[in-house]
Amino acid sequence: MKVLFVAGDPKPERWTRPIQEHLPDAEVIAWDPNGGTVNADYAIVWQPPAALFEREPGLKAVFNLGAGVDGLMALPYLPPELTVVRLEDAGMSAQMAEYVLHQVVDISRGMARYRDQQAEARWQIHRPTQRHQWPVGAMGLGQIGQRVARTLAALDYPVSGWSRGAHQLEGVTTYAGTEDLDRFLGATRVLVNTLPLTEQTRDLIDRRLLGKLQADAVVINVGRGEHLVDQDLLQALDDGRVSHAVLDVFRQEPLPAEHPFWRHPSVTITPHVSARTLRDTTIEQISTKIRDHAAGRAISGVVDRSRGY
């Protein structure tokens, strides 16, 4: 069995060596842009070039080095029948839950006021947080959304979740499908986007959607930049309909220096770091799946190409 590693890491041996240790019977090869066909059975990819699919028509599956496959799905040269497998959690859901919790606590407890006061050596106590005033709504109840929802619910925030199909989650009020979207939004003050980017979810967070949230809304986007209509968010922030936005993902990354988000007083920006790919956990997960797939066993995380996630 041959496994090709095709990601733009300048030191591919950081990946190929441990993958080889996990798959001692396989031949693990780093992609050579100037090389020829190696007759690979599997490829582990991040933003692969068209040449991969021209040179390697015998691929049985590609394993994406990320949970979101929108970039891969957008490649016009991705063979339509090829099995695509995404990362499932792989240590990302805990990071994401931690990131969202941090932001929700920071905002709901008004921690910025205390940072400002410290700069002036001022001792002033503000009213405590009333959790019922901060209902959180997770858009997407997959690997990441569920962990986010459960984490906040465990700290007694009222939590709702919205997904395509119906889910039951202890301590979380769940909604499903477009027909339930407005009810979900009406129950939500802090909107946390953990959706995958598909044709159905692109531009979903627009003026109409933002207008359905509870007053003084907060938007936390950790899904993809293309979920959000930037101008509509800026308008909602300026109208006071949305009081704060925390953005980790953007339509263009790196976010251009002239983008108004950078200097907006009510926007918190992080450079796509809310959940990083953890190499060891990722290698272990993908190696196990390659072994199972090669042995004819069913594997999870196979992307439904018609749904796009």
Ligand code: NDP
């Ligand atoms: P999953 O596939 O496990 O979950 C996706 C969830 O979204 C599911 O609950 C699904 O519903 C729901 N969903 C999909 N389409 C729709 C729709 N049209 N309407 C309503 N709900 C919908 O994905 P993950 O949780 O693993 O990851 C989610 C996304 O998070 C990734 O695609 C990626 O874009 C983003 N991400 C961002 C990172 C970052 O660093 N900022 C890091 C990792 C991921 P159902 O359950 O019914 O199928």
